[in-house]
Amino acid sequence: MEPVPPPAEELARLDRELAELDARRAQLLTRRAWLLAALRPPATAAAPGWNPSAWGAPPVGRPGAPAQPWGYVPGKQASAPRSAQNVLLTLGGLLLTVAAVAFTLVSWGSMGIAGRSAVLSAVTLGALITPAVLLRRGLTATAEAVTALALVLTLLDVYAVHAVAAPDTDGRGFTAVACAVLAALWTAYGLALGKLRLPLPAAVVLAQWPLLFWAWAAGAPALVVGWALLVTAVMDGVIALRGRGLGVRITACAAGAALGLSALLVGLTLSTTASGPLGASAPGALLLAAAAAALAGVWHAPKGFALVGGAVAGLTAVAAVGGVPAAALPDGWPVLAYLLCGLALTAVVRTRLPRDAARGVLAASAAVVAGALVGAVPLVAAVLLGPVTLLPDVWAGSPEGFRSALGSTLPWSESAMAPVVLALTAALLGSAYRWWPSLVRIAAPLTAREPGTAGTPGTAGTPGTTGSAPEGWSQGAAAYGAGAPWCAPGGAAVRRRPSEAVLRGAAGAGAVALGWGALLSAGAVLNVPYALAVGAETLLVAGLLALAVRGAGRGRDTAAVPVTALVAAVAGAVSVGLLSLASEGASYAVTGALAALFAGAAVRAGAGVPRAVCAVAAVAWGTVLTGFAGRSLEFAPYESAPLLLLVPALTVLLGARLRRDAVALPVELAGVPGALVAVGLAVSDAPFLALTLALCGVLAAGAAVRPERRQAAGRLAAGLFVLAAWVRLAASGVSFPEAYTLPVTVPALVVGFLRRREDPEASSWTAYGPGLAATLLPSLAVAWTDPDWQRPLLLGVAALVVTLLGARHRLQALLVLGGAVLALDALHELAPYVVQVAGALPRWLPPALAGLLLLVVGATYEQRLRDARRLKDALGRMR
Template identity: 75%
Template sequence: MEHAPPPAEELALLDRELAELDARRAQLLTRRAWLLAALRPPTAAASPGWNPSAWGAPPAGRPGAPAQPWGYVPPKPSAPRGAQNVLLTLGGLLLAVAAIAFTLVSWGSMGIGGRSAVLAAATLGALAAPAVLLRRKLGATAEALGALALVLTLLDAYAVHAVADPDVGGLAFTAVASAVLAAVWAVYGLALRPLRLPLPAAVVLAQWPLLLWAWAAGAPVLVIGWALLATAVLDGVIVLRGTGLGVRVTAGVGGAVTGFFALLVGLGESVTASGPLGASAPGVLLLAAAGAALAGAWRASEGFARLGGVVAGLTVVAAVGGVPASAAPEGWRVLPYLLCGIALASAVRSRLPRNATHGVLVASGVVAAGSLLWALPPVAAVLLGPVTRLSEVWAGAPGGFRAAVGSTLPWPELAAAPPVLALVAGALGAAHRWWPAVARTAAPLFAPRTAAPDAPDAVGTAGAPGASAAPGAGPYGAWGWGVPGGARPAPVRRLSGASVRGAAGAVTLVLAWGALLLAGAVLDAPYPVAVAGETVLVAGLLVPAVTGFAGDGSGRGASAAVPVTALVAAVCGAVSLGLLSLASEAVSYAVFGALTVLFAGAAVRVRAQVPRAVFAVTAGVGGIVLTGFAGRSLGLAPHEGAPLLLLVPAVSVLLGARLRQHPVALPVELTGAAGALVAVGLAVADAPFLALVLALSGVLAAGAAVRPERRPVAGYLAAALFVLATWVRLAASDVSFPEAYALPVSVPALVVGFLRRRRDPEASSWTAYGPGLGATLLPSLAVAWTDPEWHRPLLLGVAALVITLLGARYRLQALLVLGGAVLALDGLHELAPYVVQVAGALPRWVPPALAGLLLLVVGATYEQRLRDARRLKGTLGRMR
């Protein structure tokens, strides 16, 4: 069957193929330009074009030199100019210092005529000398004298102000002087174009006249902002129309600085305005700045056009949103800015340049993200706030939601947080719901550009929404043709439309949940209403989680973003709701009962394995908490209520037997094991109850061991729990001779193990003899370590020695390991007093020395020890 893609996807495929063709053509044009540049002669004497006779011939004057491909003969290296530049720089610097010293120190010792003549002669000479030097092709010297002339003109301005017109204010005179000097140096730089310094110096001087004039006139802050903006616009014009990299870079840096401060002035005045009328004037300044940024984006290159779009978008939001925000209450000022930011998304239908539109959309996203950063902290406070009240479990229902979460946030100032979350969620939800229409609308914006024949570097690589990069696609074509060295470029991975749509839906779900959750805290809903509302929210989150995974049960792909997010949010919401309900006993039972039922029902309905396991585990945890509540309600101490917690592990064992090989069976049983571990922890304070809990847990483990797939783990666990329960029970009864209780159990167990080994020689020695030996040896060893007499350690050591020898003789792993371990520990117990006595008699440096010597020996024979350990492991592994 042939698959016909929808029109939007087919359009994206066509755009991607065209982009690959354009990229291939651009790469070939770039290669052609490089070849033409390589074939150009280095001097006028060389003949143009490709010289076939020079193929493989060494350059003249270099016998034996390697052949140069394509007939290219490299030019001879010119003499280094480092020493010349250093000399010129030092000379110009010394002359500048001398001029400054003359102006500041010796100025008063001459008459007005002499002063004027010296300064004018020096300045005119410094200005005229570069022209003569340039005609003689002494460019470096001309640059040095040009720098000296710049310093002299600045000194001229200072001298004029200090002597000729000292009554004029410094700021006003500096503004006029900087304007005059900027004009002079601009004309001078245009007249002597080979000089690199005059035009950038004129640009630097042009940054000050308007700002200093406004400052000197005592103008308001907004006027200073307009002066900065006008200077930035002038810099932008120079960047777009100026010639020379130095001029454009200098103007670009100046425009960025002055424009930033102009925007800062406008934003500060807009935010601090007392009303809409006061915010209108800075709004006009900001709108003018936005217009200037967009005007620059029409002619700027790709990156700067996008930056201009971002600046214009953010500035429009600040200008338009600042007017209603100035009249809004304290907690609602963020809302007008967000509405303006969302409205910026309509720029996708405008006639702005594509790169500028990209920047405007980025600005819209930045505004939305900033609003979310403001609104999300109170959501976190609502979710995590109940943790602070864990010490007040069942202390009584609080009066309202805010008291229940225990947060001290200024809630009246956060009144706009729920609407902010709801607005962003609504915008993303609309994009998720009507995604095909959104993709068709934005497809021309994100379509690849077509490179002009003479602009091979202007190839667009962005694909349309929904398009993914083909394997191997890149700027050099689909197969990497023409890549230097024959290497294949790495493929460019792009997000597919389904991924973007799924992300939008997932974020919509989280924001809508946060908005509803935060609304209860902002409104300070009564405690029962808040708990009921959060329960409904958890149930609502379970709906997309169950329906999203109930289709094919796979839960894979971009379409799983919404159900996965709903699953995570439902679990987080259930944890927060459970903590919130601990303030009241009745509410705790109701909430955890409802959560257990909801998650158990979700586990039954969903088909995917991982979500079903998560739902089942969450339901099991809820059941464990309910059984713990039952003990507290009955007035039982924690150790007395510990056996009640084993109800959930018992149910998990029954469910495991029912599910058998189902993938969910293991998580359910592990949840029950966690409940049993909690019960053991609660019963540690009382030895009889601990023994009871251990014995009951052993019964449950034995029940799980009936199933063959659980027998290897559950069987050993059951034996260990029974033995441990016996030890604890004996210790709780102050039994000093545990052998009297252990031997009657050990002997029949060993007989049963011996009979089983006769019937099944392949049976493991641990299964046959491990429980019987452990039931006697281990309790006796524990008592022997605290027994001051010598009889029990001696008898225990002899028994352990006999068992070890029997294990070695009949190659039984359980006897050898258990007997050897008990024998070693018993011997260590007997030697411990003497070791302590000897260690106390030795000098303190001897133990570290012996330890170091041991480490050296082990390190030197490491390989041999490793082989011995492997041999011992293999020998033990071959035993039964």
């Protein structure tokens, strides 16, 4: 039963649902209005933002006007003339630019000061005045081309002034001043001639360089260069938010991103390479200023930019604050300082930042935590996989410390922070799991859906909200989301959010996994004694099993914690099992404890996968324990094979005891690997192999007693018994094929007889064919190469008996097989005499006899054909 929420929480939930319904109603009404406008006659007014030509609709002209070509837009030139015009203007501007550059570089020095001034003033002034005249005449494209020429001329004028008027001036300082002056000039020019699109973006580009070249000219340190980059990036951010025109905003945004990233790289490099806290405080101030600027911009930025800005601000703040104490910490420990700062970012849920910005800050916090956890992975992997190195030297003796048993060359002093990082993160996730309802109430403003959305984060809302559709789009398209399929509810592909139970389970699972890793790695970092490490890891497996058993069967949404605990328990059991191989006593103690722990967990766990996994693990550890017993008794590998069959025998008994229980089949199948290992160990000795196969057959026959296992286990038992007999015969030097085939034939014929008695309609080929073929065919093959007379005689007698039985009881398989073997055996026996007679007869006699036979057959063909048909029908009536 679901718990009844408190009144305050239920009221908040109802308010959210009502807001969603209102937003959905507004979207549907907007879409309805758009559709009605689209269905109106062409003479009526179109819906707001509707542009027929943009959607491919043919334009409607005034009555009597000449028809316009498809794609014609009133008030604009055709596409072909416009393209030709652009090409001509571009070529003209390029030619004028080349001429100006050539004049400045080549002919400038041959003129006097008066001529220089006159040319410079006249050309530049003319290039700046001409666009204004062209705009009044409506020649916008031509004005843009002349403006581009004017821009190049101003740059050439600056170069000319430096080359002639101030040649001794420092080039970097002069460039800084010139860029500032040109940026101011082109800003004023662009504002005065608002229809031109080039001046303002050009001014933005020129404004990027004054501070940077000033710092370069002054020989400023890297920190000052970083501040210059940051101040310029902040200016670009202001322009991107408040600038006029899309081109200006895009240019400022791209430039601000590049310079801001450069400033962050400078500050981060200086912070991480600082020699102490005081040295790290100055670049920390630069990074904090960058974080503050990013947060200041998110209040007015669109949705996507607000999210990125919040993430950048969070990461930058972590680098700024964490870099100061990190500079004083030894190697490996600075990660802890950054982790603490990253965790402190979660306090953003208590602030009044915009929702997308707060989400970005939380994403930055998660990224910092994930980075810290990645640094701890090598140590945990070394603790888990390190004991594999003990396999070549089993029971070589207990090492002195935990690290000696791992065989790892990790820098342990630098890895000392890993357990602390893991434990701290595990504690945070555990706290979130424990107090999840309170956390949900605190984070409710961040998880609530925006008004005007379809319940999907990131979809476009209604106009006027954050993330609204761009200008020029129809309201219907904006309400339905950019690029989203209109057939989807709300106009956006609905993405189901994970439920609170799933999120809480994920937090609990992370806490379990990270806490387990912290405890494992702590023993390696502290280098505890070997016995203490083995005991602690065994107890840790016991605790994980208890947690898995306690939480098993509570529901799919809450199964993350017990499943994670079970997986960790299995992995930890394998690791501690390998770790115990260094000592004989530790191997017995750990393996026995693990077998008992998993068996107890299987008994206590409810029905389901955890119970089956625990049962299988208990069987596996029991098999390992019997293998240790054989090694302790100093048995040869093949002598240990029967001992390994003790656990498979117990699984057969447990299967019979559990009967219809769902865990019965996994338990029985878990004993199969032990039997296979026993067979593999016994391969080197044929008598022991035969014994092992026979014992496996006995176990399979015991399982076949149960009706639900009879078919599969019965066949397996028969095959194992036959294989055991063959191996025993081969070991005894028996080479007669009948000794191998008769043990198969007799049971097969008995089974066939029982089958025919239960089902008289069963085919004789199914009942008796396999058994008879198993003996007759191999014996016939050997008889054809046997020079003695006893085997062919006995085979012929047996085939004759089989043939007579088939004829007596009208059994097709016996008649055909027995007759065929009898004929081939007789042919084998008569072949020498036929050859001898053929050699004594004249050479003309065999062809004559063959011709005579053909004549007789041809003369009686119809009769022979009727006889063959009767024989076929007679055989067909047999079973």
